[in-house]
Structure formats: structure tokens, C-alpha cells
Amino acid sequence: MTRRTSVITALKFGLVALLAITTAHLLDPWLYQHFRMPDIYSEDWGRLLRVLGFLPLWFVLALALWLHERPAPLARPAMLALSPTFAGIAAELLKLVLRRERPGAHAGEYFYRSFGERTFSTSGLALPSSHALVAFGAAAILARLFPKARIVWWGLAWGCALSRVAAGAHFLSDVVVAAVVGWLVGAFTWWLLVSRRQSKASVA
Numbered sequence: 001m002t003r004r005t006s007v008i009t010a011l012k013f014g015l016v017a018l019l020a021i022t023t024a025h026l027l028d029p030w031l032y033q034h035f036r037m038p039d040i041y042s043e044d045w046g047r048l049l050r051v052l053g054f055l056p057l058w059f060v061l062a063l064a065l066w067l068h069e070r071p072a073p074l075a076r077p078a079m080l081a082l083s084p085t086f087a088g089i090a091a092e093l094l095k096l097v098l099r100r101e102r103p104g105a106h107a108g109e110y111f112y113r114s115f116g117e118r119t120f121s122t123s124g125l126a127l128p129s130s131h132a133l134v135a136f137g138a139a140a141i142l143a144r145l146f147p148k149a150r151i152v153w154w155g156l157a158w159g160c161a162l163s164r165v166a167a168g169a170h171f172l173s174d175v176v177v178a179a180v181v182g183w184l185v186g187a188f189t190w191w192l193l194v195s196r197r198q199s200k201a202s203v204a
Contacts (some may be wrong), residue, residue, distance in 0.1 A: 013183075020179075020180070023171060025173045026172040027172050028110075028172055028173050032108040032171065035165060035166055037167065038203040040166050041167060043171075049160045049163040050160065050163055050164075052156055053132060053135045054134070055134050055159050058080060058085075058138050059081055062077045065080055076145055079194075080138070082192075083141035084135075084138045086185045086188065087136065087137025087182050090133060090137075090181055091130040093163040094181065095127065096178075098127045099127075100112050100174075103126070103168065103170065126174050128172070128174050129164050130178075131161075131164055132174070133181055135156070136185075136186075137182045138157070139157035139186070141190065157182070160190045162175070
């Protein structure tokens with residue numbers, strides 16, 4: 001990929017991401033009132049969607065992939081473990097910076113915690129959704145590892161994200177931001193463990 005193509009691709013992604021986040025913010029009030037399933041996690045399918053945002057799940061699956069593929073190189077299992085991990089770290093850091101609290105705490109209104117209050121605690125903060133970001137971080141790398149099944153990976157990630165909205169734990173914009181950041185985290189993980197090494201090998 002040439003530098004010009006990379007720049008154009010980045011600009012297109014940025015534009016789509018900006019439009020998606022803006023649209024999500026416009027839809028937040030309506031969805032908070034009308035897209036609600038408070039008991040979603042009492043259902044088996046709801047719990048399935050939520051657990052996709054549980055980081056240890058991806059460690060177990062990375063271990064399973066390593067056991068299946070050994071003695072092949074560790075890169076693919078490592079990516080499946082690292083991408084959700086990076087996503088989880090990004091979620092916590094962004095929450096500390098953006099500081100928007102959960103919608104249920106303020107009757108669906110945006111409320112931003114001051115930096116002087118619980119400065120380094122993410123408890124009660126919602127932007128972006130940690131569950132959704134972990135799920136999207138995993139989906140972003142799975143879509144690269146197993147591209148023929150990408151619709152499954154992205155569908156499951158969106159299921160996890162929308163379950164968080166339906167449960168009233170997050171605004172739609174919380175999970176759309178998570179989707180954007182999750183894609184970026186997956187791209188970074190791929191670059192770190194695949195693209196960068198291929199570039200070094202071609203130069204050598």
C-alpha cells in the first residue's frame with residue numbers, strides 16, 4: 001500500500017467514524033427512552049453477548065488457538081490475546097479522560113465528572129464502554145485472522161455493544177466510540193505483530 005493510498009484510507013475512516021459518532025450522539029436521548037431491555041442479562045443469549053466483553057474469555061480462546069496450531073509461530077494466538085487486552089486498557093484510559101458517567105445515574109442526561117472527583121477511578125464512567133471495546137478489539141483481530149467469517153465476528157461484537165445499550169448501562173455513542181477505537185486497536189495489533197515484521201523482512 002502506497003503512502004497516498006494509506007492517507008486516503010485513513011481520511012475515509014476518519015470521516016465515517018466522525019459521522020457515526022455524531023449520529024450516535026443525536027440518537028442517544030431517543031434510544032435511552034425506547035431501546036430498553038432491563039432484564040436482557042437474565043436471558044442466556046443476553047449473558048452470551050455480555051461475556052464477549054469479558055477479557056479472560058479471550059485469553060482462554062487464545063490458549064485454545066495456540067494448542068490447536070502449535071508448533072506454529074505464536075503470533076496468531078498472541079494477537080487474539082493482545083488486541084482485547086489493548087482494547088481494555090484503552091477503554092480505561094479514555095474513561096479517565098472523557099469522564100462521562102452512565103446514563104442511568106442522571107436519567108439519561110449527559111453528565112461529566114470533574115477531574116477533581118475520584119481522579120483515577122473509572123467506577124461509574126461509561127465513555128467508552130469497556131465491554132464493547134474488548135469485544136470490538138477481539139472482533140477486529142478475528143476478522144483479520146479469519147476473514148471469511150468476519151460477519152460473525154463483527155455481528156457478535158455489535159450484539160455485545162447493543163446489549164449494553166439495551167441494559168441501560170450505556171448510551172449508543174459509548175459503544176460506537178468503542179467500535180471505532182476497537183477497530184484501531186485491532187489494526188495496531190496487526191501492524192505490531194505482522195505488518196511491521198513483514199516490512200523489516202522485505203528491507204533485509
